[in-house]
Amino acid sequence: MPSGPDRPGLGAIAARALLYALIATAIVLWMPGRDYVFIYQGF
Amino acid sequence: MKRGAPAAGSVLTWITALVFTVAIGAGITQTRILWGPTALEHSRDVRRLVFAQTYQAARAVYAPAADDRRAPVVLLGNSRIWLAARPSYLEPVLAHDLPDRPLRVDNLGIFGADIRDVEPLGRHVDALAPAMVVIAVGTSDLVPDPTIPWPTLAARVFDLGWRDGPVPPIGAAEHLDRWARTAWPLFRFREMARAAIEDRVVPASDTEAFPDHFTTTAAIFAYMHGPRGAEVEAAYQTWRRQPTLANFTAYLQIGSQLHLALVRRRAQDPAIPDATSPGVRQLEALLTGLASRHVPAMVVVMPENPLLAQDAANAFHQPGFSDAVAGLITATAARAGTTVVDARDWMPADQFLDFDHLLPELSGFQTRLGAEITHALRS
Numbered sequence: 001m002p003s004g005p006d007r008p009g010l011g012a013i014a015a016r017a018l019l020y021a022l023i024a025t026a027i028v029l030w031m032p033g034r035d036y037v038f039i040y041q042g043f
Numbered sequence: 044m045k046r047g048a049p050a051a052g053s054v055l056t057w058i059t060a061l062v063f064t065v066a067i068g069a070g071i072t073q074t075r076i077l078w079g080p081t082a083l084e085h086s087r088d089v090r091r092l093v094f095a096q097t098y099q100a101a102r103a104v105y106a107p108a109a110d111d112r113r114a115p116v117v118l119l120g121n122s123r124i125w126l127a128a129r130p131s132y133l134e135p136v137l138a139h140d141l142p143d144r145p146l147r148v149d150n151l152g153i154f155g156a157d158i159r160d161v162e163p164l165g166r167h168v169d170a171l172a173p174a175m176v177v178i179a180v181g182t183s184d185l186v187p188d189p190t191i192p193w194p195t196l197a198a199r200v201f202d203l204g205w206r207d208g209p210v211p212p213i214g215a216a217e218h219l220d221r222w223a224r225t226a227w228p229l230f231r232f233r234e235m236a237r238a239a240i241e242d243r244v245v246p247a248s249d250t251e252a253f254p255d256h257f258t259t260t261a262a263i264f265a266y267m268h269g270p271r272g273a274e275v276e277a278a279y280q281t282w283r284r285q286p287t288l289a290n291f292t293a294y295l296q297i298g299s300q301l302h303l304a305l306v307r308r309r310a311q312d313p314a315i316p317d318a319t320s321p322g323v324r325q326l327e328a329l330l331t332g333l334a335s336r337h338v339p340a341m342v343v344v345m346p347e348n349p350l351l352a353q354d355a356a357n358a359f360h361q362p363g364f365s366d367a368v369a370g371l372i373t374a375t376a377a378r379a380g381t382t383v384v385d386a387r388d389w390m391p392a393d394q395f396l397d398f399d400h401l402l403p404e405l406s407g408f409q410t411r412l413g414a415e416i417t418h419a420l421r422s
Contacts (some may be wrong), residue, residue: 008050013059016050021063025071028229029237 068229077108077236080392082246093154097196098235102150104167106185109197113147119161119203120179123345124244125152127408136413155191157184162325162374163201169336175416176340182368183309199298209328210321249271288353295397302397307357315367323371341382341419346390348398384415
């Protein structure tokens with residue numbers, strides 16, 4: 001894809017997309033959620 | 044130098060980001076990053092026990108071992124079967140009884156699991172091409188324990204799909220959550236992936252795998268209770284010398300107060316399930332699902348402690364509950380064409396760890412269970 005004033009370069013797109021993907025992954029992995037640490041009371 | 048237009052505003056950037064996100068997710072959830080051995084699964088920290096067992100069950104069905112060509116006997120249930128039929132002592136029984144048929148045992152029991160967890164887990168066992176699926180169910184397992192936080196991690200990672208299961212989620216948020224878990228494995232496994240990544244950076248240090256074999260009750264209590272093991276063993280031996288219900292509860296008061304409280308609470312719950320109860324519907328969904336997919340299965344109603352017959356005050360059981368639920372299980376299994384083995388009266392009181400659980404290995408339960416599995420596989 002040719003780059004120009006109206007169209008970002010492939011390298012810029014890939015770098016920006018990778019940044020977004022890493023942020024999304026980190027948010028999903030470390031997002032606050034339920035605490036699954038609990039003591040089973042059967043013993 | 045002339046700058047191009049900002050990449051952030053390009054649709055192509057967002058499409059590429061989506062592709063990268065999926066690729067990174069696959070790089071985590073389909074590799075050893077998530078499914079490789081971890082220290083956390085052998086943690087002695089009891090707060091991590093249920094998490095670790097759920098993680099192992101998820102690994103078994105989502106990333107089955109490719110290098111073991113033995114057909115698996117898959118055990119589903121909770122702590123009753125987790126303790127009573129470890130692979131290290133059930134596999135030798137099966138090897139003895141079926142010498143021409145190499146089998147392994149995948150014990151996917153999860154402490155505290157009830158039919159709400161077991162039913163969705165059962166939807167995934169096809170991936171293992173099991174020789175037999177054994178659904179080990181206690182009569183109290185069709186009624187949820189209100190002290191177990193819901194939804195459990197097991198429900199989150201195994202209850203997938205675009206359509207509702209036998210007991211539909213309550214609201215739009217639950218639907219959205221399930222759809223997201225179904226479509227996006229990284230979202231489904233996020234707690235496990237986080238724990239696995241953190242464990243690879245800083246491995247759990249308080250680890251000790253559950254022993255493959257036990258030769259004495261003292262060894263069991265030493266593992267389960269650590270420094271208090273000798274005290275629990277002494278109380279247990281006092282009960283063995285004078286096997287009364289009072290001495291048994293005195294032993295549990297020392298060794299298993301939480302269990303004692305659970306059993307007392309259960310006995311006070313007046314509700315006896317019927318054919319329309321959610322637990323029964325989930326059991327039926329599990330069994331009919333396995334049957335429709337031609338997965339060989341059998342139900343084992345797990346042993347119950349005969350000491351309960353001495354419970355004249357009904358402090359630890361509801362009269363009639365066990366028979367009523369066993370009847371429901373049998374009728375439900377009959378509708379699905381599934382064999383039921385009623386093992387409630389198999390074991391004497393001195394083979395029990397408490398009211399619900401058998402002594403691991405020492406009880407000998409694995410021998411009778413192995414015989415039943417062998418019989419089912421031959422018929």
